[in-house]
Amino acid sequence: MAPQAFCVRRTRRESHDVVTLEIEPAAGPGEFVFAPGQFNMLYLFGHGEAAISISGDPTTPQVLVHTIRAVGSVTEALCRLRKGQVLGVRGPFGSGWPVAEAVGGDLVIVAGGVGLPPLRPVLYHVLAQRDRYRRVALLYGARTPADLLYQREVARWRGRFDVQVEATVDAASPDSWRGHVGVVTTLIARAEFDPAETTVMVCGPEVMMRFAIADLQGRGVPPGRIYLSMERNMKCAIGFCGHCQLGPTFVCRDGPVFRYDRAAPLLRVREL
Amino acid sequence: MREIDALVADHPFFRGLPPDDLALIAGCGSNVRFDVGSYLFHEGDASDRFYLIRHGRVALEISSPGRGRMTISTLGPGDMLGWSWLVPPYSKQSDARALELVRATAFDGACIRKKCEEDPRLGYELLKRFAQIIGQRLRATRMQLLDVYGTWG
Numbered sequence: 001m002a003p004q005a006f007c008v009r010r011t012r013r014e015s016h017d018v019v020t021l022e023i024e025p026a027a028g029p030g031e032f033v034f035a036p037g038q039f040n041m042l043y044l045f046g047h048g049e050a051a052i053s054i055s056g057d058p059t060t061p062q063v064l065v066h067t068i069r070a071v072g073s074v075t076e077a078l079c080r081l082r083k084g085q086v087l088g089v090r091g092p093f094g095s096g097w098p099v100a101e102a103v104g105g106d107l108v109i110v111a112g113g114v115g116l117p118p119l120r121p122v123l124y125h126v127l128a129q130r131d132r133y134r135r136v137a138l139l140y141g142a143r144t145p146a147d148l149l150y151q152r153e154v155a156r157w158r159g160r161f162d163v164q165v166e167a168t169v170d171a172a173s174p175d176s177w178r179g180h181v182g183v184v185t186t187l188i189a190r191a192e193f194d195p196a197e198t199t200v201m202v203c204g205p206e207v208m209m210r211f212a213i214a215d216l217q218g219r220g221v222p223p224g225r226i227y228l229s230m231e232r233n234m235k236c237a238i239g240f241c242g243h244c245q246l247g248p249t250f251v252c253r254d255g256p257v258f259r260y261d262r263a264a265p266l267l268r269v270r271e272l
Numbered sequence: 273m274r275e276i277d278a279l280v281a282d283h284p285f286f287r288g289l290p291p292d293d294l295a296l297i298a299g300c301g302s303n304v305r306f307d308v309g310s311y312l313f314h315e316g317d318a319s320d321r322f323y324l325i326r327h328g329r330v331a332l333e334i335s336s337p338g339r340g341r342m343t344i345s346t347l348g349p350g351d352m353l354g355w356s357w358l359v360p361p362y363s364k365q366s367d368a369r370a371l372e373l374v375r376a377t378a379f380d381g382a383c384i385r386k387k388c389e390e391d392p393r394l395g396y397e398l399l400k401r402f403a404q405i406i407g408q409r410l411r412a413t414r415m416q417l418l419d420v421y422g423t424w425g
Contacts, residue, residue, distance in 0.1 A: 113421035143421040170416050174331060174341050178371065181331065181343040183415040186408075190348070205420040211411065 001238065003043045003088025008081050009063065014149045018114060019079040020055070020067045026086055031061040035096030036121035037229060037257045042066065042078060043088030050074040051234035051252070054092060055117035057124040064089065067117035067149065093238070095257045097122050098227055102199035106135040108191055110212050112184050112204025113142055116149050118229050118256075119203050123157065130162055137164040137191040141184025141208075145169050145177040166190055184208060188215045195220035201257075203229040210267065213260060226260035276301040276377055283324065285352055285401060293394055296387060300380040305373065312353070312368040312376075319362045320382040322354030328374035333367045345412065346371065355402045355409075357381025358388075 005026035012020045025032075034054050043049040050072070056065025070079040081087065099122060107126060111119050126133055138157065142148045148167060158165040166187045168180035180187070184204070200216055202209050209228050216226055232244035232251040239253030247266045249255065280286050280298040289297075304323075306312055312323065312330060323330075325347055332345045344366065347353050356365055358381065388395030 143419070147421065168346075170419070170421070172343050173339075174333065174343050174369075177343070180346050180348075182345045183412045185415065186345075186412055207418055208415065208420045211415055 001090050003041070003049075003090045005086050006064065006089045008083050008085050008087070010083060011081065014067060015147050017070045017079070018067060018147075018149060019070070020065060021078070021081060022056070023064050023066070023087065023089070024062065029062060032064045032089075032092075033061050034058060034092040034121075036099055036125050037096035037118060038092035038094050039118070039234075039256065040064070040066065040089050040091030040093065041234075042068075042074075043090065044074060044077050044081075045086075045088070047077040048074045049088075049090075049235075050078065051093075052078075053118035053229075053256075055120045058121050059124065059128055067114065067120075069114045093252055095255055097201050097229075097257055098199060098259075099125050102126075103132045105133070106137075106193040106198040107133050108137045108139065108188075108193050108198055108200045108216075110139045110184060110188070110200065110202045110204070110216075111141070112208040112212075113147065114149070115202075115204030115208075115229070116140055119201060120150065120153075122201060127157075127160075127163070134197070135164065135193055136162065137193060138166070139184055139187040139191055140165070140167045141169065141187070141204075142167075143170050145172055145179075164192060183211070185211045185215045188212065188219060196222070198225060200226045201228075202226065206231070206267070223261035223264065224259060227257055228260055228263060229256045230258055230263065231256065274298065276303065279324065279326070279377060283350075285324075289397065293397070296394075297379065297384065300383045301377045302380075303375070304378045305375050306370040308370055308372055310370050312370065312374070313364045314367050315364055317364040319354065319356040319364050320380070321378050322352065322357050322381050323376040323378050325349055325351050325353055326375045326377060328370060328372040328376075330374055331369050331371050333369055335367065341367070344416075345409070352402075352405055354381070355406050357385065358399065358402050 006023040007026045009024050010022040014020055039051050039053045041049050042052050052066045052068055055067040068075050068078050070076040109119050157163050168182050168187055172181050200221055202212050230251050234252045235241045235243040239250040244251040277298040280294050329346055329348045331343045333341045333343050335341050
């Protein structure tokens with residue numbers, strides 16, 4: 001599957017190591033249809049390819065949005081891109097979040113760090129058809145106040161009366177931050193939802209997801225109603241190369257979104 | 273029913289305790305308020321009280337030379353504040369500062385501790401419940417120490 005050329009339309013620095021790219025087809029206007037939770041392989045000539053979640057609005061497929069954290073040579077180069085520069089895109093790949101299955105019940109979104117970008121399309125989707133869901137809560141944690149992503153947008157969501165938005169940071173000085181301090185799992189007790197009728201979507205570092213799932217189960221959420229997005233070293237994105245193999249599954253093809261009761265046995269195997 | 277009796281009877285932390293225990297605990301409670309910026313207690317203070325926050329938020333802080341105050345956790349309405357009244361050496365482990373106007377119910381820990389010594393069943397029951405809070409804080413602290421959002425996260 002050959003990459004398609006896309007042009008950078010706009011860049012926005014979200015934090016010291018996170019950048020959002022808005023890109024559009026280099027060949028001219030077009031649509032890029034995707035499901036919340038899917039990812040693309042972004043290819044930068046001379047650097048290589050990286051799997052990056054789509055973080056834009058699925059209802060405006062004319063522009064493709066990716067939020068990228070600079071953690072390696074490819075992502076660092078992607079974060080340095082400027083308006084007008086060209087990159088290659090393959091995708092979309094992978095399974096999406098179960099936004100249809102969640103209809104009619106409560107929805108809790110638990111995001112840690114750069115776990116928010118893969119979940120942002122869910123929020124766009126749900127807020128566009130808000131009356132189809134009951135209570136909606138976003139629980140978001142980051143390392144410090146400066147690491148919180150999409151701050152204006154999160155503030156806008158918090159201003160709505162139909163979404164509970166709680167944000168916290170792991171560490172802060174009292175002079176720089178007046179919000180919650182504590183890990184994201186401490187917000188789970190504050191969220192308003194009916195455990196038996198709730199769908200939970202969790203994305204963040206694997207340790208954070210394990211702790212969050214333990215607390216969600218402590219509140220009575222059945223394992224079959226918890227979904228998480230796994231991250232592994234994805235290379236081909238179509239289940240051929242085996243780089244992202246997790247036991248009998250390929251994260252790129254069978255995931256990255258898994259239902260917890262199916263993923264739990266794999267999570268318990270160390271170094272898998 | 274007194275406001276504090278109702279508060280104790282309805283709070284999930286005390287759920288399942290016999291009415292006599294609830295009455296005893298409520299009898300050791302009094303309503304307090306703290307203006308924004310004031311301290312509920314300081315690190316090293318004798319720990320003879322714990323609080324059930326009814327309104328406002330409280331920051332648990334530790335001061336470090338050269339770094340000033342660092343917030344390690346914030347608590348809000350419905351949260352229990354303080355466990356060190358129950359275990360030796362009965363001293364506060366951090367500062368607690370009101371981030372907003374705080375209204376809380378303060379419980380006389382020294383009085384309840386004395387009752388626990390006299391009635392080990394009550395003591396064990398409360399110890400189990402406060403151990404859950406201690407466990408939650410320990411898990412949260414471990415997660416903070418792991419720095420899960422670092423590039424190795």
